[in-house]
Amino acid sequence: MLELKNIYFQAADRDILHDVSLQIADNRFVVITGPNGSGKTTLARLIMGIEKPSQGQIIFNGQDITDLGITERARLGLSFAFQQPVRFKGLTVTDLISLAAGTDKKLSTAEVCEYLSEVGLCARDYVNREVDGKLSGGELKRIEIAGLLARGDQTKLAVFDEPEAGIDLWSFNNLIEVFTNLRTQSAASIIVISHQERILAITDELIVLSGGQIASQGKRETILPQLINIDYKYSCKGGARND
Amino acid sequence: MTKQLDGITRNLLTAVADLHDTPSGAYNLRLNGQSGGRRSTTNIQITTKEDKPGIDVHIKPGTVNESVHIPVVLSESGLTETVYNDFYIGEGADVIIVAGCGIHNGGADKAEHDGLHRFFVGRGARVRYIEKHYGEGDGSGQRIMNPHTVAELAPDSYLEMETVQIKGVDSTIRRTDAILQNGATLVVKEKIMTHGNQLAETHFNVEMNGAGAACSVSSRSVAAGQSQQIFCSNIVGNAPCNGHSECDGIIMDSAKISAIPEIVANHLDASLIHEAAIGKIAGEQILKLQTLGLTEAEAEAQIISGFLK
Numbered sequence: 300m301l302e303l304k305n306i307y308f309q310a311a312d313r314d315i316l317h318d319v320s321l322q323i324a325d326n327r328f329v330v331i332t333g334p335n336g337s338g339k340t341t342l343a344r345l346i347m348g349i350e351k352p353s354q355g356q357i358i359f360n361g362q363d364i365t366d367l368g369i370t371e372r373a374r375l376g377l378s379f380a381f382q383q384p385v386r387f388k389g390l391t392v393t394d395l396i397s398l399a400a401g402t403d404k405k406l407s408t409a410e411v412c413e414y415l416s417e418v419g420l421c422a423r424d425y426v427n428r429e430v431d432g433k434l435s436g437g438e439l440k441r442i443e444i445a446g447l448l449a450r451g452d453q454t455k456l457a458v459f460d461e462p463e464a465g466i467d468l469w470s471f472n473n474l475i476e477v478f479t480n481l482r483t484q485s486a487a488s489i490i491v492i493s494h495q496e497r498i499l500a501i502t503d504e505l506i507v508l509s510g511g512q513i514a515s516q517g518k519r520e521t522i523l524p525q526l527i528n529i530d531y532k533y534s535c536k537g538g539a540r541n542d
Numbered sequence: 543m544t545k546q547l548d549g550i551t552r553n554l555l556t557a558v559a560d561l562h563d564t565p566s567g568a569y570n571l572r573l574n575g576q577s578g579g580r581r582s583t584t585n586i587q588i589t590t591k592e593d594k595p596g597i598d599v600h601i602k603p604g605t606v607n608e609s610v611h612i613p614v615v616l617s618e619s620g621l622t623e624t625v626y627n628d629f630y631i632g633e634g635a636d637v638i639i640v641a642g643c644g645i646h647n648g649g650a651d652k653a654e655h656d657g658l659h660r661f662f663v664g665r666g667a668r669v670r671y672i673e674k675h676y677g678e679g680d681g682s683g684q685r686i687m688n689p690h691t692v693a694e695l696a697p698d699s700y701l702e703m704e705t706v707q708i709k710g711v712d713s714t715i716r717r718t719d720a721i722l723q724n725g726a727t728l729v730v731k732e733k734i735m736t737h738g739n740q741l742a743e744t745h746f747n748v749e750m751n752g753a754g755a756a757c758s759v760s761s762r763s764v765a766a767g768q769s770q771q772i773f774c775s776n777i778v779g780n781a782p783c784n785g786h787s788e789c790d791g792i793i794m795d796s797a798k799i800s801a802i803p804e805i806v807a808n809h810l811d812a813s814l815i816h817e818a819a820i821g822k823i824a825g826e827q828i829l830k831l832q833t834l835g836l837t838e839a840e841a842e843a844q845i846i847s848g849f850l851k
Contacts, residue, residue: 347833370835370838378833379833385830389845389848389851390844390849398831398836399834401834
């Protein structure tokens with residue numbers, strides 16, 4: 300179980316997150332949504348340890364991980380898919396997927412193909428390609444997600460930061476399938492930062508962030524209908540509000 | 543091999559030429575300034591130069607799927623040598639040439655190997671040339687290598703050069719001069735890593751004199767510690783041709799990298815491009831690999847080894 304207790308995060312003298320507390324139980328699918336600038340990505344990065352909170356505690360499976368680094372959190376079972384996948388000159392898709400799998404040796408082409416096929420990439424075209432600027436944003440995004448899948452049983456909690464950003468409609472259908480499969484085949488909890496209605500539609504729980512605070516939180520059936528009103532509030536002049 | 547090889551020599555041969563035993567095909571081993579073994583084949587003749595140290599390698603026209611290994615090993619401290627090797631590649635041949643120099647310096651004196659390799663690539667011939675430089679030994683003497691390559695490419699010929707210097711060479715100045723005739727292609731892939739107080743300089747001068755000539759010179763380098771690297775390329779288009787040079791450098795610690803590109807178009811239809819990028823390892827690359835469970839040091843090592851692969 301993941302628990303955030305009274306999390307604050309400031310940057311450039313501005314409150315990005317303000318007293319955020321939440322719990323995510325085991326084997327749950329949770330979507331964190333909210334308008335641009337509401338602090339969603341910051342919250343995801345705090346969970347992975349990429350950012351450190353100004354105040355508050357993060358507890359994972361009973362252990363206080365607030366002061367642990369990214370590597371230590373990854374080894375405890377946290378996995379993360381970046382909103383903007385990182386490019387590497389020289390590292391191939393096979394290299395990256397192998398590192399994600401955590402094996403001492405490189406995965407075979409067949410093994411890499413398995414993960415790439417899950418994200419809808421014609422695998423043999425990609426295994427030896429470098430994860431660099433020659434790949435499109437959509438391709439990089441799918442490889443990023445394949446990397447998370449390759450972590451397999453190491454993952455106890457997967458965090459996807461806006462997985463739909465930059466991918467086309469075809470890939471999007473595939474993405475929904477990835478989440479559905481992940482739910483059925485893995486005991487890991489899944490946190491997805493998303494605006495996408497179709498991702499919101501398959502979640503167990505919804506957390507709505509607004510102006511760095513939790514505006515509402517609960518079962519999808521309860522929260523989703525309320526979002527229309529919340530959306531109205533978001534569209535006020537000035538964008539995200541600190542209310 | 544002809545001579546009994548000791549452990550140090552075997553290690554150096556493995557490092558520079560991936561050789562664990564006598565290579566198949568033609569070879570010439572130079573061991574501490576002397577011949578350590580040689581084999582010519584029907585199509586590839588290796589002969590000793592009479593006027594200066596070095597060899598001539600004659601590859602008959604039409605020779606395909608054959609290779610020549612010409613590794614050099616220096617394991618005696620204080621040895622300094624300059625070697626002149628000429629390669630005559632006959633028309634339509636398609637061969638691999640593996641050179642390389644390994645220095646083990648366990649003493650206080652410098653050990654230096656300088657070489658001039660000249661390639662005369664015949665019409666329509668294809669050559670893949672692989673050259674690795676490697677140094678080791680805990681002596682205080684410097685390990686120095688200064689290779690100079692001259693290539694003359696006849697019409698429609700192709701020369702690919704892969705040069706690698708990853709470890710242990712204190713000082714190197716590499717020069718490559720090439721002249722390309724009609725339809726000839728030169729591809730250079732250079733990889734260098736320097737540590738400590740090492741110095742590595744590379745100079746490429748390519749003249750494309752024939753229509754349809756093409757060249758691609760790319761350098762990937764990592765400079766760590768206090769080391770210094772200088773990359774100079776001068777690509778000249780004297781005819782309708784395509785030229786591309788690229789320098790990609792990762793800088794670490796207090797190291798320095800200079801990229802000094804020059805492209806000269808002397809013909810309206812010469813199309814020349816240079817790209818250069820030097821910078822430290824992107825922080826987000828380290829973060830990404832840390833999210834996969836690697837430590838910062840492991841992430842850095844993976845990024846560098848991928849970059850120099």
